[in-house]
Amino acid sequence: MASIYKHRDQNTIKSYVLVFVFALLVVFVGGLLSHYLDSYFFLFFAVALAVFFFTISFFGSGKIVLKMAHAKKANRKENIELIRMLENLSITAGLPTPELYIINDDAPNAFATGKTQKNSVVAVTTGLIKILDKNEMEGVLAHELAHIGNRDVLLMTIVFGLAGVIAILADLAFRFIFFGGGDNKNGILIAIVGVIAVSILASVSSAVIKAAISQKREYVADATACLLTRYPEGLCGALRKISQSHNTLKHKSHGSAFFFINDPFLSIKKKKKPGIFDRIFSTHPPIEKRIKALIG
Amino acid sequence: MQAPQNPEEKGKAENMLSGALKSLFAVSENYPDLKANENFLNLQNELTDTENKIQASRRFFNSTVKDYNIKIQFFPNNIIASMLKMERKDFFEIENKEEKENISVKF
Numbered sequence: 001m002a003s004i005y006k007h008r009d010q011n012t013i014k015s016y017v018l019v020f021v022f023a024l025l026v027v028f029v030g031g032l033l034s035h036y037l038d039s040y041f042f043l044f045f046a047v048a049l050a051v052f053f054f055t056i057s058f059f060g061s062g063k064i065v066l067k068m069a070h071a072k073k074a075n076r077k078e079n080i081e082l083i084r085m086l087e088n089l090s091i092t093a094g095l096p097t098p099e100l101y102i103i104n105d106d107a108p109n110a111f112a113t114g115k116t117q118k119n120s121v122v123a124v125t126t127g128l129i130k131i132l133d134k135n136e137m138e139g140v141l142a143h144e145l146a147h148i149g150n151r152d153v154l155l156m157t158i159v160f161g162l163a164g165v166i167a168i169l170a171d172l173a174f175r176f177i178f179f180g181g182g183d184n185k186n187g188i189l190i191a192i193v194g195v196i197a198v199s200i201l202a203s204v205s206s207a208v209i210k211a212a213i214s215q216k217r218e219y220v221a222d223a224t225a226c227l228l229t230r231y232p233e234g235l236c237g238a239l240r241k242i243s244q245s246h247n248t249l250k251h252k253s254h255g256s257a258f259f260f261i262n263d264p265f266l267s268i269k270k271k272k273k274p275g276i277f278d279r280i281f282s283t284h285p286p287i288e289k290r291i292k293a294l295i296g
Numbered sequence: 297m298q299a300p301q302n303p304e305e306k307g308k309a310e311n312m313l314s315g316a317l318k319s320l321f322a323v324s325e326n327y328p329d330l331k332a333n334e335n336f337l338n339l340q341n342e343l344t345d346t347e348n349k350i351q352a353s354r355r356f357f358n359s360t361v362k363d364y365n366i367k368i369q370f371f372p373n374n375i376i377a378s379m380l381k382m383e384r385k386d387f388f389e390i391e392n393k394e395e396k397e398n399i400s401v402k403f
Contacts, residue, residue, distance in 0.1 A: 092354035094360065227359075252389050 008223035139235030170199035
């Protein structure tokens with residue numbers, strides 16, 4: 001178990017460093033755009049927007065996510081075993097038991113949502129319930145609990161907020177050149193090139209950083225889950241079974257408030273092996289790597 | 297009977313509970329009608345779940361104690377800890393050796 005502790009701590013540190021770098025990137029982009037467009041408005045706007053986004057999304061509700069996924073609340077009569085499993089894992093983790101929701105879908109997947117630990121929700125699909133045994137299901141539930149316990153939803157809200165700021169900055173800068181702008185006709189070409197270059201670089205690096213942070217948090221959640229169950233083979237078995245499934249979720253979205261246990265947008269039929277492009281931009285690490293990190 | 301106070305007393309109480317439950321299940325083997333009764337089955341499930349919950353609490357306690365014991369040894373926490381007289385705590389131990397063995401069911 002010693003290597004799992006190390007795996008968890010290393011990835012935790014990496015994710016915080018990446019968030020810091022991302023924040024710096026926002027300031028940097030704001031500053032560059034201000035320089036090219038001769039207006040410090042952009043820098044102030046960048047910071048103000050980031051704070052604004054964060055405040056707004058913090059007070060939003062996580063229940064919309066459940067409605068989008070067509071999830072129904074589990075009841076003690078039909079799902080008593082699952083609820084008990086979740087309760088006992090929550091006690092082991094020292095967390096209040098999240099509400100359990102069931103999604104009627106053949107694709108095996110699960111997610112956790114909720115900004116505070118008290119208002120959290122864990123949802124599983126009927127497809128997942130069908131193919132997993134008790135130990136594997138415990139691994140999956142522990143993984144979702146780990147996301148809640150590690151406040152990953154909060155962290156990813158910040159990250160998505162930062163990414164949104166960069167996108168808006170890039171957009172604004174474009175409009176500023178073509179429709180606004182000052183009298184400086186000489187500098188306008190430099191400004192256009194500069195802004196385009198910065199916008200493209202910023203968007204690409206923002207997507208890469210966002211994916212990198214998300215992947216690190218998935219590793220942390222896997223490690224935390226195994227420390228909860230003390231049985232890494234459970235989660236690994238579940239990951240293997242999920243990766244071999246050919247079904248994709250019916251209702252999915254790019255929304256930011258939840259964590260599926262595996263990328264819902266990864267289609268098995270099209271690709272044989274995820275290429276470099278997928279690895280950089282995907283929110284989840286490749287399953288083989290996740291299993292290897294846990295049981296070597 | 298007074299509620300147990302410290303971890304040692306609580307451990308003893310929990311072991312007594314498991315022992316009593318084992319006897320209950322063993323005795324019920326002699327009464328097939330009782331065994332098949334739905335209410336009794338529900339009771340068995342609830343009791344087993346309660347035992348699992350107690351065990352989960354014990355694991356949470358032990359893991360927290362372990363983290364705590366490790367944390368107070370490192371700088372700068374060790375200085376603050378000794379200032380505030382924070383000491384190493386004990387784990388919940390399982391008294392009965394039989395508890396650690398798997399329970400075998402024979403028919």
